[in-house]
Amino acid sequence: MISPRTEEMLRRGAGVLRRTAPGPMLFRLTALLAGTAALVLALAGPMRGNPWTYVVVLAVALIPAVRPGGPWVTVVELGTAGLWVFGDLVYREGRGIAGALVLGALLYLHHSACALAAALPNDGRLGPGVLIGWLTRTGVVLLGTAALTVVVVLVLPPAGTGHGGALFPALGMFAAVAAGVAVAYLLHRRR
Amino acid sequence: MYDWVPTRALRRAVAMLLVLLIAGAVLGRIDLVVVAAPFAIGAVWGLSRRPRLLPTAALDISGDVAGEGGLITGRIAIDNPDRAPLTSVTVRSHRSEWLRFERGTGTYVTTVYGGGGTDVLLHGRALRWGRHRIGPVDVRAYAADGLMRSRSIRVPSHPVRIYPTTQPFDASDAMPKAAGIAGTHRSRRPGEGGELSGVRPFQPGDRLRRVDWRVSLRNRELYVNATLSERDAEVVLVLDVLHEAGRSWPGRPSVLDTVVRASAAVAEHYLHRGDRVSALEFGPSMRHLRSATGHRQYLTLLEWLLDVRVVASGAAPTSRLLSHRVLPPNALVLFLTPLLDETSSTMLATMARTGRFVLAVECLPPGVRPDRTSEWTDLAYRLWLMERENLMGRLREVGVPVVPWRGTGSLDEVLRDVTRMAAAPRAVLR
Numbered sequence: 131m132i133s134p135r136t137e138e139m140l141r142r143g144a145g146v147l148r149r150t151a152p153g154p155m156l157f158r159l160t161a162l163l164a165g166t167a168a169l170v171l172a173l174a175g176p177m178r179g180n181p182w183t184y185v186v187v188l189a190v191a192l193i194p195a196v197r198p199g200g201p202w203v204t205v206v207e208l209g210t211a212g213l214w215v216f217g218d219l220v221y222r223e224g225r226g227i228a229g230a231l232v233l234g235a236l237l238y239l240h241h242s243a244c245a246l247a248a249a250l251p252n253d254g255r256l257g258p259g260v261l262i263g264w265l266t267r268t269g270v271v272l273l274g275t276a277a278l279t280v281v282v283v284l285v286l287p288p289a290g291t292g293h294g295g296a297l298f299p300a301l302g303m304f305a306a307v308a309a310g311v312a313v314a315y316l317l318h319r320r321r
Numbered sequence: 322m323y324d325w326v327p328t329r330a331l332r333r334a335v336a337m338l339l340v341l342l343i344a345g346a347v348l349g350r351i352d353l354v355v356v357a358a359p360f361a362i363g364a365v366w367g368l369s370r371r372p373r374l375l376p377t378a379a380l381d382i383s384g385d386v387a388g389e390g391g392l393i394t395g396r397i398a399i400d401n402p403d404r405a406p407l408t409s410v411t412v413r414s415h416r417s418e419w420l421r422f423e424r425g426t427g428t429y430v431t432t433v434y435g436g437g438g439t440d441v442l443l444h445g446r447a448l449r450w451g452r453h454r455i456g457p458v459d460v461r462a463y464a465a466d467g468l469m470r471s472r473s474i475r476v477p478s479h480p481v482r483i484y485p486t487t488q489p490f491d492a493s494d495a496m497p498k499a500a501g502i503a504g505t506h507r508s509r510r511p512g513e514g515g516e517l518s519g520v521r522p523f524q525p526g527d528r529l530r531r532v533d534w535r536v537s538l539r540n541r542e543l544y545v546n547a548t549l550s551e552r553d554a555e556v557v558l559v560l561d562v563l564h565e566a567g568r569s570w571p572g573r574p575s576v577l578d579t580v581v582r583a584s585a586a587v588a589e590h591y592l593h594r595g596d597r598v599s600a601l602e603f604g605p606s607m608r609h610l611r612s613a614t615g616h617r618q619y620l621t622l623l624e625w626l627l628d629v630r631v632v633a634s635g636a637a638p639t640s641r642l643l644s645h646r647v648l649p650p651n652a653l654v655l656f657l658t659p660l661l662d663e664t665s666s667t668m669l670a671t672m673a674r675t676g677r678f679v680l681a682v683e684c685l686p687p688g689v690r691p692d693r694t695s696e697w698t699d700l701a702y703r704l705w706l707m708e709r710e711n712l713m714g715r716l717r718e719v720g721v722p723v724v725p726w727r728g729t730g731s732l733d734e735v736l737r738d739v740t741r742m743a744a745a746p747r748a749v750l751r
Contacts, residue, residue, distance in 0.1 A: 278362070
């Protein structure tokens with residue numbers, strides 16, 4: 131026997147599903163796929179061998195896809211980056227710059243798909259410019275990232291040579307602080 | 322209030338950037354910088370193209386008047402005065418339940434280039450008479466790849482007037498009493514009309530063109546043709562708005578739909594013939610439209626009918642209805658009623674007893690019946706039908722003809738009966 135409250139919830143859920151348009155669903159699906167792929171890429175060591183890990187990964191990736199406007203998106207992305215570092219530190223799995231580039235691309239795809247999915251109402255009928263614009267912008271950003279990675283690999287000394295010393299960590303800290311200040315300044319000037 | 326505010330996505334991008342860069346610097350890991358790179362590039366590129374001006378929105382409806390089933394078109398115009406493009410603009414428009422749009426209402430998401438604009442075209446039909454609204458329209462824009470969000474812009478709703486369709490109605494020349502001094506109905510009084518009433522001897526003042534030369538030559542005395550004067554009649558439409566029944570839908574009118582459409586049809590017919598028509602709501606509000614003639618009165622009546630609605634109030638209609646100013650003694654009263662309330666039948670009987678020429682037009686659409694809630698519903702419904710038949714019979718006994726509204730010619734026979742009764746002497750309550 132279903133309680134009236136459950137029946138009401140089911141009815142409301144069915145109504146939401148009935149009104150759902152395919153356009154916004156496409157972005158949520160992209161977020162789900164990108165999140166799952168990023169988490170699978172970040173897995174390390176014995177985690178890869180356990181089939182239950184993939185069930186957990188799918189469940190975790192599903193949360194931001196369902197609630198793209200919530201804080202879970204940030205949690206999943208930071209958790210993925212943390213898992214990546216954890217695997218590297220604990221299991222000594224060197225996945226190289228190419229792996230980091232792919233992980234960065236997947237995380238950014240996840241981030242931007244969630245950003246747009248949060249802006250789109252479930253029942254919104256999308257104009258073609260929305261999808262094409264998003265694909266173009268994301269493509270440009272990922273190409274720029276690839277180009278930057280190539281520059282970084284060429285400019286920076288190979289790991290373990292001891293060249294660079296404290297310069298690059300200091301540059302990294304400076305870049306982080308500069309990025310924070312720049313964003314704060316831009317937002318302060320908003321109208 | 323700010324026009325543009327950062328979204329959670331911007332906070333997320335900044336958080337990812339800071340955490341990854343600081344972690345990369347502290348741990349000496351270049352791969353974390355690579356992971357952070359797209360967030361940095363995306364955020365900087367997006368914020369470099371952030372808009373400062375809000376988009377503007379306008380709702381433009383071409384023509385705010387239509388008939389039932391008529392076409393309604395318009396557009397929602399979105400303009401972006403800023404040079405920065407808008408990643409997505411969500412346009413959510415609302416509408417009255419009696420307007421059905423094939424496109425244009427609901428939620429649309431589109432992009433708008435910097436300095437450009439876009440239109441959402443509206444195309445639909447009106448399902449029911451009344452005053453309806455298109456809108457309000459809510460517009461919200463996102464820019465900088467979803468990192469910035471505009472405040473909501475609301476465009477006020479646009480009113481549209483949907484006039485009722487006039488069901489075909491025709492009635493033969495049968496009016497109980499003419500009331501005015503000019504018009505299309507023959508009166509019983511002699512005068513300057515076109516209807517020949519007889520031939521009489523010439524009297525001083527008669528016009529020469531009225532002399533009947535044939536009769537005058539035969540009788541060796543001047544005779545003139547006597548004619549009847551022509552009068553107009555006054556029709557008072559009383560609309561019973563005490564109760565609504567049935568669900569309004571194209572092809573399935575409710576009680577109020579039938580009352581309003583029948584009123585429009587009857588009024589169009591009599592006003593077209595030159596009679597005076599007034600209208601009155603039989604309900605708590607007792608709205609009254611003064612009598613007048615002509616096409617202007619017809620348009621006024623259509624406008625007046627748009628505001629007819631059932632008001633949920635316990636207040637019974639007052640006896641003001643029986644005043645001579647509201648209900649002239651010689652007027653033909655057409656009481657459009659579903660006969661669902663005892664107050665209506667009582668008022669009908671009272672009108673007949675006070676000498677009014679009243680005709681009850683029954684406006685309960687066929688097929689209207691209560692929802693089946695138990696096994697007793699059908700039996701109760703049959704009992705109610707029998708009681709209703711009984712009520713109609715009692716009304717006829719007191720001199721109120723009851724006729725169901727069926728459009729063309731449905732009132733002819735009854736109007737003839739009313740005319741015949743009007744000619745007979747009668748005792749009335751004063």
